[in-house]
Amino acid sequence: MKISVIGCGYLGAVHAAAMARLGHDVVGIDTDAAKVEKLSAGVAPFFEPGLPELLSEGIGSGRLRFSTDLADAAGARVHFLAVGTPQLPNSDGADLRYVHGAVDALARVVAPDSLIVGKSTVPVGTAGGLVDRLRTAGSRAALAWNPEFLREGFAVADTLTPDRLVYGVADADDAALLDEVYVDVLATGIPRIVTDYATAELVKTAANAFLATKISFINAMAEIAEATGADVTTLADAIGHDARIGRRFLNAGIGFGGGCLPKDIRAFTARAEELGRAESVAFLRQVDAINLRRRERAVDLAVELLGGSVFERRIAVLGLTFKPDSDDTRDSPALDVAARLHGLGARVRATDPEGIGNARLRHPQLDYTTSAEEALRDAELAVLVTEWREYRDLDPERVAGLMATPRVIDARNVLDPASWRAAGFAYRGLGRS
Numbered sequence: 001m002k003i004s005v006i007g008c009g010y011l012g013a014v015h016a017a018a019m020a021r022l023g024h025d026v027v028g029i030d031t032d033a034a035k036v037e038k039l040s041a042g043v044a045p046f047f048e049p050g051l052p053e054l055l056s057e058g059i060g061s062g063r064l065r066f067s068t069d070l071a072d073a074a075g076a077r078v079h080f081l082a083v084g085t086p087q088l089p090n091s092d093g094a095d096l097r098y099v100h101g102a103v104d105a106l107a108r109v110v111a112p113d114s115l116i117v118g119k120s121t122v123p124v125g126t127a128g129g130l131v132d133r134l135r136t137a138g139s140r141a142a143l144a145w146n147p148e149f150l151r152e153g154f155a156v157a158d159t160l161t162p163d164r165l166v167y168g169v170a171d172a173d174d175a176a177l178l179d180e181v182y183v184d185v186l187a188t189g190i191p192r193i194v195t196d197y198a199t200a201e202l203v204k205t206a207a208n209a210f211l212a213t214k215i216s217f218i219n220a221m222a223e224i225a226e227a228t229g230a231d232v233t234t235l236a237d238a239i240g241h242d243a244r245i246g247r248r249f250l251n252a253g254i255g256f257g258g259g260c261l262p263k264d265i266r267a268f269t270a271r272a273e274e275l276g277r278a279e280s281v282a283f284l285r286q287v288d289a290i291n292l293r294r295r296e297r298a299v300d301l302a303v304e305l306l307g308g309s310v311f312e313r314r315i316a317v318l319g320l321t322f323k324p325d326s327d328d329t330r331d332s333p334a335l336d337v338a339a340r341l342h343g344l345g346a347r348v349r350a351t352d353p354e355g356i357g358n359a360r361l362r363h364p365q366l367d368y369t370t371s372a373e374e375a376l377r378d379a380e381l382a383v384l385v386t387e388w389r390e391y392r393d394l395d396p397e398r399v400a401g402l403m404a405t406p407r408v409i410d411a412r413n414v415l416d417p418a419s420w421r422a423a424g425f426a427y428r429g430l431g432r433s
């Protein structure tokens, strides 16, 4: 089937390449010419394991191409909408300007019997408004909402073998067309939920709100653990054995960041306010506040470990991205901690396997090095803020040999406190004694 994907960022580029793997004839459209140039050459514009191979395969087979010209999407039967929905600059709400811009432009080029399929994360009620927008612009194209649940770092596998597919449709024929698009994905036996627009939009918002709440719940327990000498990782293991709770997403640390969870819970709060239901999701304000407090806690621990001030002290920051296996530094707790320490006058040297380029764009004032060894050399404190495999696997004896003073803050609770202490370290985790 001929498919277009409008917006080739983290979501759209993977989706386009995955659609080509599924045998479709795909054109990816993005307004960013530099991104399109890279994608056309089979080069991933961001770090995502497995994406370069999928791009090369699609381009090599002739089933995948990219363009800046929306007219190239005109012949497609299905148009996936994957543009960004960032937080508005001065409020919690979602900025829908890219969605509106793309839909207005699509209305001018798409065939009347085509289907526009929203994948972007939008406030509940958006899809209904977009249908009105299409009709006002004179387009008879149909609209469906098919939210995306992929995780960065696992985006390729999550797209090709998702946990479930959700279709928000106004007509059963549109669900049937989506079944054709996803025929090989559905063949694996995954659940498919067909519903209305509002439910489909809300499924996505609710899923991210739940995940964020789970993380902030365990981080709230970390705060109580810190006040009592309890250990939050043992607590998470113990409650996680209850299958009704589950151990996943109970890792306490400096909390969640990235281009999704933080802005999505804020947009949900803003939308609930518009709907006169602010109280229903008032807890999400607490979820956000707990999350942001954990970054402060990491900075406070640094001050404490360095005897009352970080001013002019040499600190190695290990990690800059919001999570491992991604180069994404959008709302990254790791980068935020590095910038706060720098702001307090510390001599921060920060490192990350993939995130330095993006971090430098956001915080050019920091001192970056590509080598963990360089970051650690002569440091008086190491702060592990993103749990990349190479930092989890660091040998404490060796690190002690590099540093001026062996002190470590394990802000993701991934190191073994006993072995680091045995190597002479003053070790502090978050919510861990």
Ligand SMILES: NC(=O)c1ccc[n+]([C@@H]2O[C@H](COP(=O)([O-])OP(=O)(O)OC[C@H]3O[C@@H](n4cnc5c(N)ncnc54)[C@H](O)[C@@H]3O)[C@@H](O)[C@H]2O)c1
Binding pocket: 006, 007, 008, 009, 010, 011, 012, 029, 030, 031, 032, 035, 082, 083, 084, 085, 098, 101, 102, 105, 119, 120, 121, 122, 148, 149, 150, 151, 152, 259, 260
């Ligand atoms: N990143 C993820 O892991 C993920 C997962 C699930 C859902 N989402 C949602 O998907 C959406 C996209 O997220 P992202 O992280 O890929 O964002 P992104 O900012 O990386 O990508 C958006 C892309 O859209 C392009 N764009 C904007 N307007 C355009 C237009 N009119 N025509 C063509 N291209 C246009 C931009 O140039 C950019 O490349 C968001 O709503 C996000 O919440 C993201």
Ligand SMILES: O=c1ccn([C@@H]2O[C@H](COP(=O)(O)OP(=O)(O)O[C@H]3O[C@H](CO)[C@@H](O)[C@H](O)[C@H]3O)[C@@H](O)[C@H]2O)c(=O)[nH]1
Binding pocket: 121, 148, 149, 150, 151, 152, 153, 208, 211, 215, 248, 249, 250, 251, 252, 253, 254, 255, 256, 257, 258, 259, 260, 261, 264, 322, 323
């Ligand atoms: O126990 C945990 C798990 C995660 N995190 C942090 O939470 C953030 C988000 O992690 P994750 O959800 O794995 O990353 P994303 O790629 O942002 O994916 C989320 O956001 C996407 C965009 O909406 C959704 O599609 C995914 O389903 C949803 O998991 C990261 O900063 C993690 O470090 C924790 O602090 N503790």
